[in-house]
Amino acid sequence: MSAGATPPSALPVEDVAVALGGPPRDDARLARKERLRVLLHSKSFIAGAIIVGFWIVCAIFGRSLVLQDPFASNPIDSLQAPSADNWFGTDRLGRDVFSRVIVGSRDILVIAFSATVLGTVLGTALGLVTGYFRGFVDDALSRIIEAILALPVVLVAIMALVALGPSNVTIIIVVGLVFAPIIARTVRAAVLSERELEYVSAARLRNERTPYILFAEILPNVMGPVIVEFTVRLGYAVFIVATLSFLGVGVQPPSPDWGLQVFEHYGLISGGYWWPVLFPAAAIASLVIGVNLIADGLTQAFER
Amino acid sequence: MAKFIAKRVALGLITLFLLSVLVFFMANVLPGNVGRRVLGPFASPQAVAALNHQLGTDQPLVTQYVDQMKGYLKGDMGTTVATRQPVSDVLWPALWRSAKLAILAFIIVVPLSILGGVYAALHEGSLRDRVITVGGLSAAAVPDFVWAVVLLIVFSLGLGLLPSTAAFPDGSGVLTQVKYLLLPAFCLVFVLFGYIARMARAGTIESLDADYTRTAVIKGLPQRAVLRRHVLRNSLLPTIAVIATQVGYLMGGLVVIELIFNYQGIGQMIFRAATQKDFPSLEAAVLVVGVVFLVSTLIADILYSVLNPRVRLGGAES
Numbered sequence: 150m151s152a153g154a155t156p157p158s159a160l161p162v163e164d165v166a167v168a169l170g171g172p173p174r175d176d177a178r179l180a181r182k183e184r185l186r187v188l189l190h191s192k193s194f195i196a197g198a199i200i201v202g203f204w205i206v207c208a209i210f211g212r213s214l215v216l217q218d219p220f221a222s223n224p225i226d227s228l229q230a231p232s233a234d235n236w237f238g239t240d241r242l243g244r245d246v247f248s249r250v251i252v253g254s255r256d257i258l259v260i261a262f263s264a265t266v267l268g269t270v271l272g273t274a275l276g277l278v279t280g281y282f283r284g285f286v287d288d289a290l291s292r293i294i295e296a297i298l299a300l301p302v303v304l305v306a307i308m309a310l311v312a313l314g315p316s317n318v319t320i321i322i323v324v325g326l327v328f329a330p331i332i333a334r335t336v337r338a339a340v341l342s343e344r345e346l347e348y349v350s351a352a353r354l355r356n357e358r359t360p361y362i363l364f365a366e367i368l369p370n371v372m373g374p375v376i377v378e379f380t381v382r383l384g385y386a387v388f389i390v391a392t393l394s395f396l397g398v399g400v401q402p403p404s405p406d407w408g409l410q411v412f413e414h415y416g417l418i419s420g421g422y423w424w425p426v427l428f429p430a431a432a433i434a435s436l437v438i439g440v441n442l443i444a445d446g447l448t449q450a451f452e453r
Numbered sequence: 454m455a456k457f458i459a460k461r462v463a464l465g466l467i468t469l470f471l472l473s474v475l476v477f478f479m480a481n482v483l484p485g486n487v488g489r490r491v492l493g494p495f496a497s498p499q500a501v502a503a504l505n506h507q508l509g510t511d512q513p514l515v516t517q518y519v520d521q522m523k524g525y526l527k528g529d530m531g532t533t534v535a536t537r538q539p540v541s542d543v544l545w546p547a548l549w550r551s552a553k554l555a556i557l558a559f560i561i562v563v564p565l566s567i568l569g570g571v572y573a574a575l576h577e578g579s580l581r582d583r584v585i586t587v588g589g590l591s592a593a594a595v596p597d598f599v600w601a602v603v604l605l606i607v608f609s610l611g612l613g614l615l616p617s618t619a620a621f622p623d624g625s626g627v628l629t630q631v632k633y634l635l636l637p638a639f640c641l642v643f644v645l646f647g648y649i650a651r652m653a654r655a656g657t658i659e660s661l662d663a664d665y666t667r668t669a670v671i672k673g674l675p676q677r678a679v680l681r682r683h684v685l686r687n688s689l690l691p692t693i694a695v696i697a698t699q700v701g702y703l704m705g706g707l708v709v710i711e712l713i714f715n716y717q718g719i720g721q722m723i724f725r726a727a728t729q730k731d732f733p734s735l736e737a738a739v740l741v742v743g744v745v746f747l748v749s750t751l752i753a754d755i756l757y758s759v760l761n762p763r764v765r766l767g768g769a770e771s
Contacts, residue, residue, distance in 0.1 A: 193587060292464075296471035299743040301706030304723060308479045308735070311727040388596045392709055395598050396724065408596075415602055415713060419617045423606045430599045438591040445587065 177369075187450040194446025200439030204432075208255040215248035219405050228422050238424035240414060246425050249405035250432050256317065256406045257394075257436070261386035264321045268328025268386075269379045275329060276336025277363045277371075281344055287337075294330040302327050302385075303392055310398040320399055324389055328382055335378045339371040373451040380444035384437055391433045407433045458755055465751050472743045477518050480736040481510065490730050491534055508534075508733070525740070531733035533726075540737045543722060548704070548741060551711075551718035554619070555703035557634050558641035559696070566646045567692060570653025571685065577658055586654065589647030598709040600640040605713070608636060619714035637714045641707075645699055652695045656688030663687070690761055697753030701746030705739075 188194050207214060217235075223243035231238040237246035279287040297305065309323045343349065344367065352362045393399030394408030402409060407429035414425040481487060488505035489496070505511040509520060524531065530540035566589075573585040592600075609617040621633035660666060661684055669679045708720040719738055726735035 292467055292471055293475075295468045296475055296743075299468065299472050299701065299746045300739065301702050301742070303706055303708060304720075304739060304742065305479075307708065307724060307727050308739070311730070312479065384594050388594065391596050392598065395596075395709060396712070398728075408598075411598065411602060415598075415605075418602065418605050418610055421610060423610060426602050427606055430602050434595045434599050437594045437596065441591055441594045442587075445590070 184450040188446055191446035191449055193442040194450075197439045197442025197444075197446060200435055201443060204254040204258060204436050204439070207251045208258045211252045211255055215245075215251050217245040217248045219244060219248040219252045220403060221245075228417070228425070231424055237428045240410070240425040241417065241422075244405075246410075246428055249410060250407070250428050253405035253407045253410065253429060253432070254436070256400045256404050257387060257390050257408070257433075260317055260320050260324075260400070261383060261390045264324035264390070265328065265379060265383045265386045267321060267325030268382060269332055269375065271325065271329035272332025272378075273336050273368070273375055275333035277340055277367060279333065280337035280340025281359075281363055281367065290330075290333075294334060297327070297330055302389060306389060306393055307396065307398055310393065315393075315398045315401060317400065320390060320393060324386055328386070332375075332378050332382060335374055336371060339374045340367060343367050343370055377444065377448050377451050380440065380447050384440040384444060387433070387437050387440060391437075454758075457758055461751055461754050465747050469744065469747055472747070473522065473740060474518070476736055476739050476743070477521065480732045480739075481514065481517060486510075487730075487732055491732075521736070525737070530737040533734045534731040535729060540734050543734065544719070544738055544741060547717055547719045547722040547738070548745075550716065551704050551707065551720065553630070554634055554637055554641070554707070554711075554716065554718060555700070557631060558638040558645065558703065561638060562642040562645045562649065563696065565642070566649035567653045567689065569646065570650035570655075570692075571657050571680075571688065573650065574654045574657035574661065574688070582654075585650060586647075589650045591647070592643045593645070593647030595643070596709070597640050597644050597707070598713060600643045601637070601710055601713045604636050604639055617714075619711075619716035634716075637707075637710050637716060640710050641703065648695050648699065649692055652691045653688055656691045657684055660684045660687035690757065693757055693760075694753055697749045700749040701742065704745045705742030 212219070221244060223239070225243065226235075226239050227241050227243040229235055229239040229243075235245050235247060237250060240246055240249070275290070279290050305327050306320075306323050309327075310319060313319050313323070349362060349366060352366045357366070390399055391408035394406050395412045397412055400406040400409050402413070410429040411426050411433075414422065418426055486501065486505070487508060487510040488501040488503075492501055492504060502511070509517055512520070521531075528541065530544065532538060533540055533543060569585050569589065573582040576582050605617055608615045615636050616633050617636075619633050619637045621630045625633075666679060666683050669683050670676075674682075705719050705723065707718060708724045710716070711718040711721040712724065719742060723735060723738045723742070725731070726738060
């Protein structure tokens with residue numbers, strides 16, 4: 150396409166390439182650079198990245214970051230108020246709440262992330278296909294998606310988990326499957342406008358195979374909405390996984406999962422034992438807010 | 454107009470049909486042998502077969518589905534597995550309790566968040582705007598049970614101002630009921646404020662930029678009158694849509710809040726039915742939640758098109 154177009158030396162290479170409709174790669178690189186610049190200047194993105202980064206470090210190194218064994222129960226010291234020994238106090242089995250909060254970031258991060266990846270991959274494929282082909286499949290799918298969305302996501306997840314029995318893999322699959330149609334809707338909307346553009350007609354005229362057009366031509370151009378949707382969904386995934394654990398149909402004991410910790414102790418609040426509830430609850434809040442701040446920054450970077 | 458409404462109702466009915474199939478599938482197909490799931494692994498095969506016969510779950514799936522829908526249309530929702538009461542005796546009171554909580558939450562959150570959204574829009578780009586939008590969205594992202602335990606710790610345990618349960622005594626007056634429902638309602642306020650405020654803000658910014666606003670300002674209308682007569686009216690439109698979509702969450706999605714505050718609403722009913730494998734109750738309750746959501750979005754659609762003729766004359770169809 151750009152063969153033989155030697156740029157006059159007076160102009161920067163990128164400008165000429167763009168002006169000549171030349172290699173789209175330079176164009177894309179410029180856009181990427183610009184997005185990165187916007188991201189690094191976005192206070193919400195930086196703040197979110199720091200919070201989420203902190204919990205990722207905790208999830209990876211977990212046990213080696215804390216002095217006390219988060220699983221060692223010690224009934225004599227149960228429900229001790231926060232002190233110099235136990236910064237966040239101890240829970241009803243005498244386990245150190247601080248180390249459980251630090252170590253507890255692992256399950257929720259792994260499950261929420263995997264579920265969102267699963268939902269995004271399925272949803273993107275679904276959105277590409279329905280948006281590109283339109284017609285009956287698209288109509289039928291839109292109706293089904295609408296029917297699923299008439300129910301609160303939490304309800305659908307509860308029913309599926311009760312029917313299938315809770316395990317970390319089941320949570321990932323259920324949440325991923327529930328997310329897929331929601332993500333598909335966003336991707337479909339983006340594909341609808343892309344498919345009318347010239348580069349798609351060009352690919353069709355070149356007789357490219359349909360999967361190639363979908364995944365090699367259109368997909369890279371809808372990556373922006375996909376990435377933004379991924380982060381927004383990740384926030385919801387943390388929300389839902391925490392809620393499921395809180396209801397007892399999510400992560401199972403003896404995991405130090407935050408939602409599970411709140412579930413195991415919220416009945417004790419009226420007895421004055423607020424610490425085994427407040428600290429894991431605050432951890433959930435910080436993680437969700439962190440993910441949402443990142444999503445906010447990404448939205449700004451991709452939507453200008 | 455009639456054509457627009459007819460089309461929306463038809464689409465709603467199709468969605469409702471799909472929803473009923475979906476719920477039927479989840480309650481009758483996913484669990485495998487329903488009788489076995491209810492009675493547990495140690496019940497005799499005869500007992501399992503008898504229960505399946507009694508529940509009708511030994512019939513072909515299509516027959517089961519048709520029978521059940523016939524029953525629903527006649528108002529018969531079957532009987533609960535545990536107490537053998539008619540499901541409707543449990544369902545309607547639970548729905549009404551959930552509605553009470555939702556109404557209280559709306560009364561608090563709607564004016565508050567519209568004010569917040571309009572205020573943010575009038576100071577677009579300022580720190581106050583950022584605090585309201587980012588703060589509101591962060592509050593909305595935090596799971597409702599986190600708000601519930603925080604509010605419980607502060608207002609019930611710490612300050613001793615409000616009861617830690619929402620289960621008001623039977624026959625208590627409206628004010629007592631409100632007092633009991635205030636903490637759970639405020640959890641919902643935190644969750645909903647961000648969504649509604651964001652829509653109100655976007656609507657206000659859009660109408661502040663519109664030509665009619667400029668005209669109103671140029672012809673010398675006082676700022677207050679411009680806001681009230683031209684800006685507010687138009688900025689409230691998108692807000693209606695968000696409120697309608699949140700009705701579904703309020704009527705059924707509140708499993709966690711109802712559980713923490715021990716409030717026998719429909720969310721808790723669904724959760725209990727799911728964990729106790731009470732499939733008739735589960736199916737009926739989930740279907741009712743879906744219907745409430747579909748009806749409220751339908752009403753919002755129609756209301757929206759009445760208030761904004763541009764919608765029904767095309768334009769919004771994309």
